[in-house]
Amino acid sequence: MTYAERAPRVRRPAQALFGRLCVINGFLFTAGTVVLALSPATVSAPVLPTELPVLLTGLLLILAANAFLVRRSLAPLDALETLMERVDLLRRGDRLTEQGNGDLTHLVHTFNGMLDRLEAERSASSAHALAAQEAERQRIARELHDEIGQSLTVVLLGLKRTLDRAPEDLRPELQAAQETVRDSIDEVRQVARRLRPGVLADLGLQSALAALASEYPFVTRRVDPDLPELGADVELVLYRIAQESLTNVARHAGATSAELSLSVRPGELLLRVVDDGRGGITREGAGIRGMRERALLIGALLTIKSTVDSGTEVRLSVPWDGQAR
Structure with missing residues (x-):
């Protein structure tokens, strides 16, 4: 109510x-x-x-x-x-x-x-x-x-x-x-x-994230092998936010390494994209606002921590009660 x-x-x-x-x-x-x-x-x-x-x-x-x-x-x-x-x-x-x-x-x-x-x-x-x-x-x-x-x-x-x-x-x-x-x-x-991303529909989120990370030689991928069964909307949001984050890293961060991870935690699925670039994001552009809008569609929380000369961390917390969404 x-x-x-x-x-x-x-x-x-x-x-x-x-x-x-x-x-x-x-x-x-x-x-x-x-x-x-x-x-x-x-x-x-x-x-x-x-x-x-x-x-x-x-x-x-x-x-x-x-x-x-x-x-x-x-x-x-x-x-x-x-x-x-x-x-x-x-x-x-x-x-x-x-x-x-x-x-x-x-x-x-x-x-x-x-x-x-x-x-x-x-x-x-x-x-x-x-x-x-x-x-x-x-x-x-x-x-x-x-x-x-x-x-x-x-x-x-x-x-x-x-x-x-x-x-x-x-x-x-x-x-x-x-x-x-x-x-x-x-x-x-x-x-x-x-x-x-045809691989997302054909082979699932894990394969799609693997293909996405392979496009960037500086990215390390860590995906929980026991991911739950997720709905198409949730998988698409996770993929698009990971894609936008890595695109921003490649274009703007000047990073030498980055990590893409997706893990299952008590009560949530956590997507993280961390880089060692220049950081210091002070203004959110259309890309980040688009990520926030996507997060809202599945009731997820998007947080961005960016420190000058210490890189940027993008975290997407998706509520998960142990059942398929």
């Missing part, structure tokens, strides 16, 4: 705040009047010099008590402002505790409910966007493999036939063109594999 589903029916926040301040000040003024009426203290007209300290002391006590009670009553507003400044819909679960403070609890309650709705809408829109992205990747991969790849293969075969009949002085140039086309075919196939 979300905060919004169990929201109580109370007065509007502005009315509640106005009433609270009236009650606090009314209480203090009434208490001051009672004390003045029952105490032996008297005030002359005009006020005598000896009575001024009594009056000033009473005034200071009333002001201090009023400031304390009002400050304590409005404390949730400070916490609410702090949460507003730091809230990020890609990091779930950041909420204010609803306790005490009378009518202001409803304001906190309403804000928490709003975050619930925004996170649900963000997750739904992210799921649709990522599903469309995966479909587009598969379409491009098929076109690269079936059309461009086959066209290059036809060109390669044509060059081979031409090379067999070509005069000796043209053979070196034709052989160079042949090697260029062959390299292009390999590159097209590699791009297609990255766009659509």
Whole structure:
């Protein structure tokens, strides 16, 4: 049950705040009047010099008590402002505790409910966007493999036939063109594999991670051999986050070594990508935000620790209760 589903029916926040301040000040003024009426203290007209300290002391006590009670009553507003400044819909679960403070609890309650709705809408829109992205990747991969790849293969075969009949002085140039086309075919196939990891669907996550790590000679792979049976969505998220992390390492980290690991721990599956590069990530780009969006789709927690000159660690913790997801 979300905060919004169990929201109580109370007065509007502005009315509640106005009433609270009236009650606090009314209480203090009434208490001051009672004390003045029952105490032996008297005030002359005009006020005598000896009575001024009594009056000033009473005034200071009333002001201090009023400031304390009002400050304590409005404390949730400070916490609410702090949460507003730091809230990020890609990091779930950041909420204010609803306790005490009378009518202001409803304001906190309403804000928490709003975050619930925004996170649900963000997750739904992210799921649709990522599903469309995966479909587009598969379409491009098929076109690269079936059309461009086959066209290059036809060109390669044509060059081979031409090379067999070509005069000796043209053979070196034709052989160079042949090697260029062959390299292009390999590159097209590699791009297609990255766009659509067929090995993931055909052979499973372990084989897909092994193939991914083999593309980077500086990467060491450690995958638990007893991985549980996972759903297609979970496997795809794990693979894509590992892929994006290794791509970032290769492009930006300047690392000499990195480790890709996936292990089973009590209550979680833990994916880690650690490198010894320059570190010091200060701004999250589109790639990292995309990783966070994918993590949200399966209820996982993504954390990134990056220290200058000490490398970067990407951790994805996937809740796991021992059953297939």
